[in-house]
Amino acid sequence: MSTLGLIEYQEAAPPVRAIYDDIMATRKTDYINNFWKAIAHDPVLLKRTWESLKQIMGPGALDPLTKELIYIAVSVTNNCNYCIASHTASAFGKGMTEAMFKELQAVIGMANETNKLVTGYQVAVDQRFQPPLQR
Amino acid sequence: MSTLGLIEYQEAAPPVRAIYDDIMATRKTDYINNFWKAIAHDPVLLKRTWESLKQIMGPGALDPLTKELIYIAVSVTNNCNYCIASHTASAFGKGMTEAMFKELQAVIGMANETNKLVTGYQVAVDQRFQPPLQR
Amino acid sequence: MSTLGLIEYQEAAPPVRAIYDDIMATRKTDYINNFWKAIAHDPVLLKRTWESLKQIMGPGALDPLTKELIYIAVSVTNNCNYCIASHTASAFGKGMTEAMFKELQAVIGMANETNKLVTGYQVAVDQRFQPPLQR
Amino acid sequence: MSTLGLIEYQEAAPPVRAIYDDIMATRKTDYINNFWKAIAHDPVLLKRTWESLKQIMGPGALDPLTKELIYIAVSVTNNCNYCIASHTASAFGKGMTEAMFKELQAVIGMANETNKLVTGYQVAVDQRFQPPLQR
Amino acid sequence: MSTLGLIEYQEAAPPVRAIYDDIMATRKTDYINNFWKAIAHDPVLLKRTWESLKQIMGPGALDPLTKELIYIAVSVTNNCNYCIASHTASAFGKGMTEAMFKELQAVIGMANETNKLVTGYQVAVDQRFQPPLQR
Amino acid sequence: MSTLGLIEYQEAAPPVRAIYDDIMATRKTDYINNFWKAIAHDPVLLKRTWESLKQIMGPGALDPLTKELIYIAVSVTNNCNYCIASHTASAFGKGMTEAMFKELQAVIGMANETNKLVTGYQVAVDQRFQPPLQR
Numbered sequence: 065m066s067t068l069g070l071i072e073y074q075e076a077a078p079p080v081r082a083i084y085d086d087i088m089a090t091r092k093t094d095y096i097n098n099f100w101k102a103i104a105h106d107p108v109l110l111k112r113t114w115e116s117l118k119q120i121m122g123p124g125a126l127d128p129l130t131k132e133l134i135y136i137a138v139s140v141t142n143n144c145n146y147c148i149a150s151h152t153a154s155a156f157g158k159g160m161t162e163a164m165f166k167e168l169q170a171v172i173g174m175a176n177e178t179n180k181l182v183t184g185y186q187v188a189v190d191q192r193f194q195p196p197l198q199r
Numbered sequence: 200m201s202t203l204g205l206i207e208y209q210e211a212a213p214p215v216r217a218i219y220d221d222i223m224a225t226r227k228t229d230y231i232n233n234f235w236k237a238i239a240h241d242p243v244l245l246k247r248t249w250e251s252l253k254q255i256m257g258p259g260a261l262d263p264l265t266k267e268l269i270y271i272a273v274s275v276t277n278n279c280n281y282c283i284a285s286h287t288a289s290a291f292g293k294g295m296t297e298a299m300f301k302e303l304q305a306v307i308g309m310a311n312e313t314n315k316l317v318t319g320y321q322v323a324v325d326q327r328f329q330p331p332l333q334r
Numbered sequence: 335m336s337t338l339g340l341i342e343y344q345e346a347a348p349p350v351r352a353i354y355d356d357i358m359a360t361r362k363t364d365y366i367n368n369f370w371k372a373i374a375h376d377p378v379l380l381k382r383t384w385e386s387l388k389q390i391m392g393p394g395a396l397d398p399l400t401k402e403l404i405y406i407a408v409s410v411t412n413n414c415n416y417c418i419a420s421h422t423a424s425a426f427g428k429g430m431t432e433a434m435f436k437e438l439q440a441v442i443g444m445a446n447e448t449n450k451l452v453t454g455y456q457v458a459v460d461q462r463f464q465p466p467l468q469r
Numbered sequence: 470m471s472t473l474g475l476i477e478y479q480e481a482a483p484p485v486r487a488i489y490d491d492i493m494a495t496r497k498t499d500y501i502n503n504f505w506k507a508i509a510h511d512p513v514l515l516k517r518t519w520e521s522l523k524q525i526m527g528p529g530a531l532d533p534l535t536k537e538l539i540y541i542a543v544s545v546t547n548n549c550n551y552c553i554a555s556h557t558a559s560a561f562g563k564g565m566t567e568a569m570f571k572e573l574q575a576v577i578g579m580a581n582e583t584n585k586l587v588t589g590y591q592v593a594v595d596q597r598f599q600p601p602l603q604r
Numbered sequence: 605m606s607t608l609g610l611i612e613y614q615e616a617a618p619p620v621r622a623i624y625d626d627i628m629a630t631r632k633t634d635y636i637n638n639f640w641k642a643i644a645h646d647p648v649l650l651k652r653t654w655e656s657l658k659q660i661m662g663p664g665a666l667d668p669l670t671k672e673l674i675y676i677a678v679s680v681t682n683n684c685n686y687c688i689a690s691h692t693a694s695a696f697g698k699g700m701t702e703a704m705f706k707e708l709q710a711v712i713g714m715a716n717e718t719n720k721l722v723t724g725y726q727v728a729v730d731q732r733f734q735p736p737l738q739r
Numbered sequence: 740m741s742t743l744g745l746i747e748y749q750e751a752a753p754p755v756r757a758i759y760d761d762i763m764a765t766r767k768t769d770y771i772n773n774f775w776k777a778i779a780h781d782p783v784l785l786k787r788t789w790e791s792l793k794q795i796m797g798p799g800a801l802d803p804l805t806k807e808l809i810y811i812a813v814s815v816t817n818n819c820n821y822c823i824a825s826h827t828a829s830a831f832g833k834g835m836t837e838a839m840f841k842e843l844q845a846v847i848g849m850a851n852e853t854n855k856l857v858t859g860y861q862v863a864v865d866q867r868f869q870p871p872l873q874r
Contacts, residue, residue, distance in 0.1 A: 196470055376844070445552070449543065573859075673808075
């Protein structure tokens with residue numbers, strides 16, 4: 065369910081259906097998840113979001129699984145339940161092991177803790193860490 | 200600088216100095232960054248935080264660089280300037296390339312965007328993504 | 335439901351009932367939503383919150399619908415499900431069209447993305463943007 | 470300043486310069502702000518972000534000034550100093566009056582307060598507000 | 605400094621000056637901090653915010669120092685530097701000891717960590733914790 | 740429920756069971772809540788988290804109830820539903836009265852509002868509040 069309802073494949077207009085087709089082909093699946101069906105009410109947003117995501121999440125200097133881990137880290141920190149559920153599933157689908165899942169959560173938890181210790185103690189940035197980065 | 204000031208090595212009590220020594224030995228550096236000097240006013244916190252961090256950030260199912268990327272993702276999402284500055288420096292020190300840095304930022308940005316689209320459209324979690332994870 | 339339960343009109347003490355009456359009169363409705371029934375356990379908070387909200391959300395330099403859009407933008411960014419659901423309904427009630435809803439979500443998503451790109455790249459504020467604003 | 474430094478117009482490669490030119494032409498200005506110069510290290514990101522922003526922030530069902538107000542609401546809620554500074558300047562440039570600025574801030578403050586009251590009192594969403602929206 | 609500048613006592617209109625007087629009398633000080641001078645451009649907001657704050661932060665079921673600790677916990681979690689600086693100073697002024705400061709930061713850090721572990725592991729609320737609270 | 744499922748006492752391996760025993764003994768209860776059963780899949784995390792929590796939340800310069808109030812303030816600001824539900828129950832169990840609960844929520848709400856007013860008006864930190872703290 066979603067604010068404007070979900071647009072199923074059969075009822076989708078051709079431009080939406082074309083994106084759905086590309087999602088399924090790219091992901092080698094016949095399943096379109098609710099996120100896409102919800103934002104399909106705005107075909108321009110659907111197209112821009114999918115094309116950006118396809119470009120960003122593909123292989124590059126970082127591999128696709130590492131990118132999923134980063135996505136989960138953001139989603140947990142933002143407390144986005146849908147995103148956590150879907151990207152956790154996606155990460156397992158891309159080869160995340162249980163051991164990797166556990167280490168991921170431990171790092172996320174620790175980072176959130178030290179983020180707040182730094183903030184609460186009002187720690188100034190060390191001279192050597194100030195941008196631009198020395199290389 | 201920080202709320203209670205920074206405790207330098209020379210003025211540190213032995214339990215604090217022992218942690219400083221372990222930080223420098225573990226990281227193969229003679230530099231203690233401001234975070235540790237700021238929380239050293241609470242030696243119990245200093246010890247627990249350092250030992251947890253050493254345990255969590257070391258090699259495991261995920262390599263140390265991947266863990267730094269996750270740390271940055273959390274810190275950017277939390278908008279923690281100190282953490283971003285120090286962990287970005289640390290990640291470059293552990294082998295992050297500029298190409299990796301750029302992909303990391305693109306993923307973080309995209310994840311924050313789709314997190315909010317999901318939330319704003321009030322998208323329900325797909326049946327198949329609901330925990331516990333099917334395996 | 336809520337932590338302390340919901341206080342219905344019939345069981346409400348006179349000071350709470352007076353606020354409920356004002357809410358219904360101001361909003362031209364006979365419906366009191368759960369938020370008010372939940373915080374009615376603290377009549378001082380109920381009164382202060384309602385009076386502040388009535389003052390702030392009324393017509394002024396910004397029209398009430400624009401204010402609802404801003405409310406939604408905050409609520410989505412905060413990931414407050416109740417607030418998103420109730421203010422989205424309220425905005426549609428005040429004349430938000432589907433086209434407006436979609437543009438609103440696109441702006442919210444984009445703003446969250448660029449907020450994080452700025453933060454992750456550690457961009458310094460341009461001289462000309464620093465407060466106080468030049469006019 | 471920024472992590473990778475700022476790329477000025479004169480030193481920019483042609484694809485980056487083309488985006489800079491479009492930004493200046495679209496905004497009728499000869500000024501490129503630091504955000505663009507910082508992310509120009511990633512020309513793909515620069516291009517995608519600028520084109521998305523141009524598409525989203527232009528006139529539509531919502532006018533450009535209203536979109537700036539929404540941008541500010543997100544940026545304040547996210548505590549993104551750069552974004553607040555630049556979009557506040559931008560909004561004044563697009564016709565925001567001081568009276569509008571003040572009402573905007575009051576709404577943002579109030580929304581953040583009631584978001585947390587709802588959350589802290591654990592208020593369940595009213596049946597009538599649950600998606601999909603009744604229309 | 606602030607977006608619209610700071611309004612000093614000497615240049616303040618009588619309604620603003622009256623609030624300044626009440627702040628100084630209530631707090632037994634001759635100092636008005638920047639926050640009040642910044643929002644004084646909106647005298648209605650100034651009055652409402654001060655009166656709400658005076659009502660909320662005074663003695664009640666919780667003592668004023670405990671309320672300051674809660675204020676700091678919120679401010680650190682929100683990463684609001686101004687608020688952390690001013691309320692930390694305020695809490696020390698109301699009797700917070702260094703030992704209390706340290707325990708406060710440790711609790712804030714820990715709460716932020718476990719908040720994210722709960723979220724990342726997608727833990728369902730135990731039946732017995734679901735509202736309304738059993739008493 | 741949770742991502743990896745919940746580990747019940749009967750099926751727990753000895754190291755996990757030892758932590759469960761210590762939780763029950765320390766809290767004088769025979770109930771283990773879902774959080775622990777969810778993270779028990781990572782016995783190292785379980786042990787570290789429990790031992791840290793036991794150390795931090797015990798009596799010290801701040802009493803255990805005050806610490807629970809701080810925990811709730813963080814959890815509400817983070818919008819962590821599980822944490823709010825469990826720590827609200829825990830705080831009532833440790834002696835929080837309804838009057839205290841109400842004041843707590845009012846402070847959290849107010850702090851979130853003024854945090855954003857400060858941020859939106861871009862208020863600079865007063866000289867006298869800048870760290871390190873004058874004492």
